[in-house]
Amino acid sequence: MTLDRRIRVYLLEAHFQFIDVLREPLFSIPVLAFPLVFYLFFGVILNFGGTSMPMPTYLLATYGVFGILGPALFNFGAGLATERDTGVLLLKQTTPMPVGAYFSAKITTALIFGATVVSALFLIAAYTAGVALYRWQWFALAGVLLAGVVPFCTLGLAIGAWVKGRSAVAIVNLIFLPMSMLSGLWIPIYVFGDFMQNMALVLPAYHHAQLALKVIGMDSGQPILLHVIVLAGQTFIFMIVAALGFRRTGGFSIRKS
Amino acid sequence: MKRTRNLIGRSLSGFGAGIVVFIGIILTLPVPSTLLSPTEDVPQGSFAVIDVTVLSSNSHLRHLNMGYVVQNGSAYPNTTF
DSSP states (O other): OOHHHHHHHHHHHHHHHHHHHHTOHHHHHHHHHHHHHHHIIIIIITOTTOTTSSHHHHHHHHHHHHHHHHHHHIIIIIHHHHHHHHTHHHHHHTSSOOHHHHHHHHHHHHHHHHHHHHHHHHHHHHHTSOOOOOHHHHHHHHHHHHHTHHHHHHHHHHHHHHSOHHHHHHHHHHHHHHHHHHTTSSSOGGGSOHHHHHHGGGOHHHHHHHHHHHHTTOSOSOOHHHHHHHHHHHHHHHHHHHHHHHHHHTOOOOOOO | OHHHHHHHHHHHHHHHHHHHHHHHHHHHSOOHHHHOOTTTTOOOSOOOOOOGGGGSSGGGHHHHOTTEEEETTEEEEOOOO
C-alpha cells in the first residue's frame, strides 16, 4: 500500500469512528457532561473559599484528567469489546485496512473528545470560578492533559482485550470511578489518610494528575521524572496485557501492509 | 473516488478548524495581569505602620492556643481547667 493510500485509510477510519461515536448519545453525552457537571458542583458551587481560594484552580487540573480519562477508557475499553463481540472487528480484519488505522482512529476520537472537555472546563473555570493562569500555563496544562490520552487508551485497550462486550461497560466503570476517586481527581488527595494516599501511587491517573498539577504549582512535590517513568512503564505493561488478551481471543492478527 | 476525496478534505478541514478553535479558546482565557494590574487596589496617600516586633515573643500564642498561659513572655500549659 502506497503512503498516499495509507494516509487516506487512516483519515477515513478516524472520520468514521468519530462520527460513529458522536452518533451514540449514550456515550458522547455522559463523557462530555460528567466532568463539566462535577467541576461546576465541586469547583464552583461548593467553592466555600470564594474565588480567592486555589481550590477551583486545583480542581481544574484534576477534573481535566478526569475528562481525558473517560473518553479514553470507554472508547477503547467498552468500544473494542463490543466491536469484537458484534463482529465489527472481524469485518474490519477482512479489509486491507492496516491495524494501526483502527487504533489511531480510536486515539484520535478520544483526543477530540478530550480536547472538547478540556476547552469547556477551561471556559467554565475562567469565567465562572475566576481561575486565571499565565498564558504558558493554560497551554502547558492543555498539552499535559491531552498527552494523558496515550496511557489511558492503552489501559482501555488492555481492558477491551480481555473482557466481553456485555460486561465491558461495568468493568470499565469499576476501574474508572474508583481510580478517579483514589487518585484525587474529584477531591484533593491530601484529604485522604496516609494509606489511601500511598495507594494512589500505583494509579496512572494519580501520576497524570500530579503532572497537570505541577504546571500550576499545586502538586505534592514529587519529581516530574518519577511521574513520567511510572506512566511510561504502566503504558508498556498495559500494552503487554492487551497483547496477551488478543492472543487469547485471537482478536487481532497484525497485518503489516 | 471523488466523494472519498471530498470526505477526506472535509475531515481535514474540520480537524484543522477544531485545532484553531481550541487554540483560540485558550488565547481568550484570562491571565493574572489582565485581572489585577499592579497599580490597581493600592490606596493612595497614607499607610498604616504595623509593629512586627509584637510577634517576636510568645505573646501571639495567647490567640492561638487556649491550652497555654503566657506569663513574662513564656508559654506554660494551662492546668486551671
